[in-house]
Amino acid sequence: MPLTKDTAIRASFFDFAAIAEQPEAILEHARYLEDGVLLLREGRVVGLHEWQSVSEQLNPHDIIDMRGKLIMPGFVDTHIHYPQTEMIGAFGEQLLEWLNQYTFPVEAQYHCPDHAAQMSAFFLHQLLANGTTSALIFGTVHPQSVDALFSAAEALDMRIIAGKVMMDRNAPDYLTETPEESYQQTRALITRWHERGRLSYALTPRFAPTSSPALLEKVQQLREEFPDTWLHTHLSENPQEIAWVKALFPERAGYLDVYHHYKLTGRRSVFAHCIHLEEREWQCLHDTDSSIAFCPTSNLFLGSGLFNIKRSWQQGVKVGIGTDVGAGTTFNMLQTLGEAYKVGQLQQYKISAAEAFYHATLGGAHALDLDHAIGNFNPGKEADFVVLDPAVSALQTLRIGNSKDIWEKLFVLMTLGDDRNIAQTWVNGRPVWHRDAGEKAA
Known part of the structure; x- marks a missing residue:
């Protein structure tokens, strides 16, 4: 029949x-x-x-x-910033200078719901035009940036995870908030969007330098209140960044320990970059079942360094591929995998086509704890x-x-x-x- x-x-x-x-x-x-x-x-x-x-x-x-x-x-992008779409390919700076010169001014525009809606639609179209069907996405500090993105993704029935940036220091006044404001706005977004259809929420402290201890306490509180949410942030991307974190948090054993102290490591915690990890940090990522987003085009473009993908296998740490637009220079996963191969070659490690496409599909889904649903x-x-x-x-x-x-x-x-x-x-x-x-x- x-x-x-x-x-x-x-x-x-x-x-x-x-x-x-x-x-x-x-x-x-x-x-x-x-x-x-x-x-x-x-x-x-x-x-x-x-x-x-x-x-x-x-x-x-x-x-x-x-x-x-x-x-x-469909390709799974484990780290990307949708507001940075409009400043992709910005010239001449490394991480910290790049943030101040290009990123923060662009993100300031997302207080406007109409602008956020326009750019959300453009961003999702770029993902789909490049074969990416799921992504873990940074918004801006503005709640309306996330409302716009989730609304656009819901209309397409896309499976995405996203969150508003949480940031209360070491950034322009127009992009900072108090820890209590960050908590209240994030909590409202979680209540509104988390597990609504194919949408999920990620707690998104930008990175340790823009997070005071009081803010990280609020992130921890939200993780305890909503234990099935994700945690999405940056880790050990740039040597100057790492030195800055150690100066800001001298009581902690290192960069990752800042997050670990506030119980922000774990099965649904995704740390972008992880280029300059110390021995104990590799072990902590393994022990807590945390994940890494490997962002080759971004790491090369900003001169940040070479991610040690061979070491991630040796340590048993889950890895997905991130385009990291806009420091990353393409939405296209094929081009991103080509750059990942070159990063491996520079370290005498050959990333086969099988391994590359694994990380871009089922491996990426596994890194996001979504392999039960996609991949x-x-x-x-x-x-x-x-x-x-x-x-x-x-x-x-x-x-x-x-x-x-x-x-x-x-x-x-x-x-x-x-x-x-x-x-x-x-x-x-x-x-x-x-x-x-x-x-x-x-």
């Missing part, structure tokens, strides 16, 4: 069926179907099958034929995926054509690929972006 209730998509498919504890295990969990069928029902995956095994059960009129395309789970095509998962056209230029066509296997094709895709390779993006079982249309489909 034909299967008529399901959406059936025929194409090539690639994903990872299970979490990998070590890089050697990634290949064991990799799944490639050159001619497969993805069955969807009511926004969820029913199953992924070889075409020959189910073709006779399918109604030919119900099949969406995408042969020639490669479909994989692969296992039955019951939410149907977020990207449709890739592997060869959209003469050079790509040449290299894909002479690639001997799927691994070489994926490596070529992540080193030569860009937003042109994104053919479609699907969210919760619906196509929401088409390359040919150049805009949201819904």
Whole structure:
């Protein structure tokens, strides 16, 4: 009997069926179907099958034929600043000077709800145009920045985690707040948005230098009141930043210990960068089951340093990929993975295509504690995926054509690929972006 209730998509498919504890295990969990069928029902995956095994059960009129395309789970961006979209590619500074010269003035505009709404729509469109279906996102200190972002994401049915910046010192007066104001505004946002559909909230102290002990106490209080929220902040990005933290918190054992003291490490705690970690900090991240967002384009652009991805495997610390727009220079995960490869090469560590795409999909979902919901095509998962056209230029066509296997094709895709390779993006079982249309489909 034909299967008529399901959406059936025929194409090539690639994903990872299970979490990998070590890089050697990634290949064991990799799944490639050159001619497969993805069955969807009511926004969820029913199953992924070889075409020959189910073709006779399918109604030919119900099949969406995408042969020639490669479909994989939607990309997961584990660290990005949506307000910084409008100052991406700002010239000439490292972290602390860059914040003062470029970031803070731009973020000042988000007191305006109309501006926040306009930029939220633009930002989400950029994510979708680059195949990213889920992200962990910084807003600004203004509650209206988060209201606008969540409202726009809710209309698209996207799974995102976001939060308003919490910041009470060492920043311009127009972007600081009292600890009590930060607590009250954040609490109201959590109550309004957390676990509303596919939306989740992240407590978002910008970083230790802009957080007084009194503010961090308020963050801790909120984490205790709402233990299923996320914690999203920065850690050990820049040597001058680290020295500043040690001067501001001399009573703490180091940068990470500032957060750990206030019980802000843990399973849903995501620390961006982590380039210059000390031995005990690696151990603390492992012991607390915290996660790292590896942001290669940002780290290179600001001259911050090289993240030691090999060490993260050795220490058993979960890692996802972050574009970190706007210090990061692209929304595109393919380009970001290409830069991650170069960061590894500079440290004599070869990031394979399998490892790269693992971190961008299921590994990123695992780092965000979302692997139960997204990240692969296992039955019951939410149907977020990207449709890739592997060869959209003469050079790509040449290299894909002479690639001997799927691994070489994926490596070529992540080193030569860009937003042109994104053919479609699907969210919760619906196509929401088409390359040919150049805009949201819904």
